[in-house]
Amino acid sequence: MKNATRLMVTASAAAMMLHPGIARAQAQEPETKHSAALAEADIIVTARRQSERLQDIPVAVTALDKSFLENHTVQNLTELSQYVAGIKIETTVSPDQYILSLRGQRSSLVLSGVDPAVGLYVNEVPYSLAIGASQQFYDLESIQVLKGPQGTLFGQSTTGGAVLFTTARPTDVLEGSLKGGVKFFNGNSGYYGTAVLNLPVSEKLSVRIAASGIDREGYIKNKGPFPPIPGTPIPEARLNSRGTGDFSDDREINGRLSILFKPTDTVESLTVGTYGKMWTNGTGKHWTANNPNGFVQLVYGFYGLDAQQIFSDYQSMLKQNFWSAVNPIDQYVNTKTWGILNNTSIELSDTLTLRNIINYRHFHRDQRIEVMGAPFSIITPNNPVDGHEWSEELQLQGHALDGKLDFTSGLFFFEQKTDVRTGGVVLSMQPTDVYSNNVARSYAVYAQGTYSFTDQLSLTLGGRYTWDDRTVHIDGLSRVVTPTRCSLLVTGGGAALPIDACVIANSVSYSTPTWTVSLNYKLDPETLLYLAHRRGYRSGGLSLYGTSLTTALPFKPEKVTDIEFGTKRTWFLGGEASLITNLAAYYSDYKDAIRNISPPGGNPADILLTNASSAKIYGGELEMTLIPVKGLTIAGSAAYVHAKFGDFPTANGDATGNPLANVPRWALTGSIRYAPMDNENGKISLGVEGYYQSMFWFDDENQTPGVDGPIDSIRQPGYGLLSLRVDWENVMGSNIKASAFVTNLTKTEYYLGGSTLLYTGLGANAAVPGDPRVFGIELGIDF
Template sequence: MLNTDPYNRITLRSAVTRACAILALGGVAAPGIAVAQATEEGASGGLEEVVVTARRRSEGLSRVPISVNALSAEQLLERSIRTDSDLQIAVPGLTIRQTQGNNSLTYSIRGQSADTFSGSPSAVIAYMNEVPLTISGASTFYDLDSIQVLKGPQGTLFGKNTTGGAVLYTSAKPTNELEGSVRVRSGNYDLLEVEGVLNVPIVDDTVLLRAAFNTLERDGYIDNILTGDELGELDRDSGRVSLTISPGERFQNDSVFAYSESGGTNTGASYTFSVYECGETNNGYALNCASSSLYGPFMDTVFGFEGAWAGYLAAHPEAYPEGLAAYVEEQKRLGYYKTQHPSSVEHDGEDWIFTNHTTFDLTDNMQIKNILGVSRAEMDTMQPQLGAPFLTIITGNVDTGRYGNEMEVESISDEIQLTGTAFEGDLDYIVGLYFQDDQADTLWPQTYFDLTPWAPPTTATNNFRITTETQAFYAQGTYNIERNTGIDLAFTAGFRWTVEDVTIEQLKQADAFGAADQDESFEEPSWELGVEWGITDELFTYVKGRSSFRSGGFNGSAPPVDAGATGGGNKFDVETVDDVEVGLKFRGVLAGMPTTFNVAAYKSWIEDVQRVEFPDPDGPGGLASIAVTANVPEMEVEGVELEASLAPTDWLELGVTGAYTDAEFTDGDVSLFGIDYTYSPVANTPEYSGSAYGKLTFMAGEAGDLSLRADLYAQSGFYFSNTADSIAPRTKLDSYELLNARLDWRGIFGTGLSAALWARNLTDEEYFVGGMALASSLGHNAAAVGEPRMYGLELAWEF
């Protein structure tokens, strides 16, 4: 059951704090590094180093001066990490937000994210083979080489400026072996997933081909007792083809084409979480009570005659007779996995991406590389945004007959890099140019407040195109003085200049169609300075300072008024971030045990923070509302992140991850339409999160490898509104814990067969993973529930 007792929440917080303290003192280490048996005397602790590309070159994780988590293909498999939403269990400080459901995800790192309906560029950008992905749809992981999660501002090296971090997906490359695999998973909720890989060397060491596919079906786990639908159904089909051409030692061309289509239903914010009644205040702020007054006995007063509410119920027999405010308790009685959303929840998506890497070694110490990316994605989706049997809001316009939020994004990018070494290898450098053209068409049809027979519903449609053109130049170098001084000490300096031109155009069907196009240009620098010191072969430390930004732009759901949010317009300004990070990494042997330990402490200062709000021009309780993106003056985030593992014996591996994140608006006062708002606390940022795991190897040899792994993840509660202290109270989600396990039998009796039993959320914990705060516009809030217990059997054959 969900843990709602205050004492137990304090216990969770204390447990995570104590675990962090024990790890910091004891020095155990990072699950991002695989533990292997020493094969020779004096081997470096018997540890297999994971190679990462956080600085656009291959380096060992234990010597990279940045907080980065890396997961190899093997680690993804043994932890049963199959989708984006699984990542936060393995990566401390990463939160995967679900605001509008399981098919629409947003990454949050160190308090940095992007609000729904904000129009802001993402604070954390995902890349596939170094090409930025342009849409935040959920995906299925298959045939990946690795996933890397970089934390903090990424401005001087990566394609797009980000203030929170980057997630790097790298697909498996073709090899010079004829090989392949087939994997089948089945489980509860009628899960059936099949994936396959075939690798063919067409011309030995010269032309290599790899093809992979994945198909997935699963029933939903939330029952809509009003319509009979199941929310959370999955139906995804994906395929990928990779071709490597290497006619000589100095030249290589890698091309990858991937296609995916998805269907099913959205979970959405289907749990009615809180509703405000007229007269309620919070810290001196009057709360919006539009929904409760219109959908309840108070309707008689609103319309000015007795019997209005009775007449509404007669026309809408599915409505809850006690009204929307009372439905909050009814939702608790129904539980997490039942809803009464009065509309469709269908989801359809299709996307493809082409990436091409061309590398040429100009000399033994200099290489030129070109990275081309072309992608297109489209999505048509109906989102539950409340879950109660009242039509307060649906994603459809009943007047025009258009239903579903639609998005179509096209992007082309190109990056040219020159990398190399100089001064007898003392200097590593990279110089690059980056270009991207991105066009996003968005259609948001909406219907509010169906009050028939007494009043027709209010409808609105936003339909707009935002075009972003990006040009950037960057350079970064690291100089090591060890050759001349004997001290493994290096200095890093990086700089980037970015120009982004943003244009918004109102399209047909938009309420604002005919308004003049708007455009703005933003030019900003990014920089990095750092020092790194290899104290010993096992111990490494670093300190760095960085600065980056998110471009300003336009909120397409706001009126096309040439003004910022304060003036009721659709414009918002650049967000900037400066941070300092200090890290310590250890990889070696402690007390005879292979051990690794990574810890990073940081502090960030963010100005003009981009946050969405839904102000009501008519004041609290009015029926008119819009979405605007405000620049909140100041925010600070500080915290500590660690990951650790050790191998006490050759049959036991233990590990822990942890993150402490203290995020606050140091100046959160904003005025919209003459009404003062206070932003606090920072949403979607649990203060404490972490996991612990253990892996037992029962046997290894001719019969195969039999192992059992269990992971326990826990996080403290968090808010899903940035204005919970003022206009959006009762928007805090409780803490929760999840237990996952996998029993694996590899290489059964020396064959290519493997089998596994797996389970996620083994204790069937009931919990929330996000929410939709519509407090200021409609006077209600809804939450998104997490998945119940999932379990199944997996069979695989490798050849």
């Protein structure tokens, strides 16, 4: 707590020292308040479920508006990390399963019935199981990253933050656009395109149609079996449209229909229908460590082969081409989603608005992957998921007490139902099937208001009470055993159980209050200071993927209570010069952190969800945007997170005092964008962008080199990425835009995350490589 207090005091002192200089600059050039800076300062966000200026709200938010998204080729969630310091996004298991981390809060796995630590919202509705979320990356109005517990206004209380996607709404203008591009990388290529048509059907009705497609070969070269086990068939890779079967590829077809109906001046109804289909060869993984006494060695030794020599040859292959991999199975991931949303608002009076937001989303996912990346099949899960989510929210917004009070209140309901098959092969043993279904329901009532005592001083109070119900039914029948016994759900002694004992049915319920308190002070019209205290909550539940009596157990909710000091300021430096600085410092008390750990003994593919007793987290973020002269923008951000467990003994060792896995202590972003030409022939912009993140561990438990493997197989050292971009808008006075870009210019070799199972029965570690250097060309036309 002393470190957190010291950090906040330092931040406060820095803000006070900066302010006199700001005031002087403002006094010298008051007429410049309508300079280019206001385009940055006037970004509108919906972090408090209302449209407000980013610089006016007491919440740490990074907002990427439509202009930013149009000048960057952001096609999936993982790319957000390079633009938002502090958020870390992984796809270590599958390219359609995203694990998000903010301020040390992270979901260790993407599982049905397990709420995310960082929530994903599309048009204000939660994507709890984030299948299909990345397929919304087209025709967006904005992406907002909210940092810290979101325990009051959002549909699923989250402990780390929330990422909000807002799709473009229909307008009353007949317009459209076409955009397409090509990428080149690692000897492969890929194409992508987006089409948008906006139709004002009448004064009361507008329609917007948007579609996107991607056909990209894999970033990771498929080297095939290496070598195959004698007598085993060589799998045929699933080929894309150009005949390659490389990994970490992307093939998508997505569509969206938005209908805006305004029958009267006081009623507005927005309906959005979506469809998405994605199919891929899955994520390419690297075999990063081999246990000479492990199972891989045992299997190869049975055929007279030396696994250690094969591992050495594998490492030689990676030295020649880091972006290559070996897979012993026919691997694939296919997803299909569709959904419909309606958001209706009715102005009851000049001061009251009633909103109703209802959403239904269906998803189907089929997957067969090799988890460990070794040439021999170690863990090969086959996990089809079929399910839906739907939510209903009734909300009342308004103003009261002569406009001094702004408030939002509401009722919320959410349901997720999934049918899951947890099947596959472990260590080449008999294939197994576990059929499970899950029902997760959440009910909540909430209210939040901001009362302005004066034009400068205001107080925000918010509260939410949430009830969560979780029900799980697991049928542990194995398809290869006798009809009267099952082998997957076993007793502690390892004996097969009678068939009537192979079913687990359980339910749990939780309820809790969460809240927000924020004291906000406007030092002057362009300076905001705030001190906030919040509580976030992530529901407990039952592991839908538990395959033994010792892993299909309840886990408790986790709770985060924090205190945050922040300041936001727009400096006017004279002429067109301006600077925006947003600073936040926080301390979080993290209780009953939900983690997955390796179960003691039993099936090594089991997922045991449990609670660490506590963790202490403190840190801060700084975002700056400088416009020294017209046409030149310099931006940067930094995030610092100090996150360590308290008491956390496990059956496999003591993780007490360990840093939280996959949480780099430092993350930095920086960019310089300059427009040397802006005239009747168009606008040319040149951009340079950099990203850096410090070292992080792959696993909460395994952080001891030598015991858990070579240090390079259990952690990712710090690394940096450099990108370049050139945009030419309104080419020669036309409505055409041309762009060229290169990402990871220096071909930095790095891992997004990894698995450390070297000294389990599996005997291997694995890691997922990040993207290689990518060149791209893009053309677009507006009409």
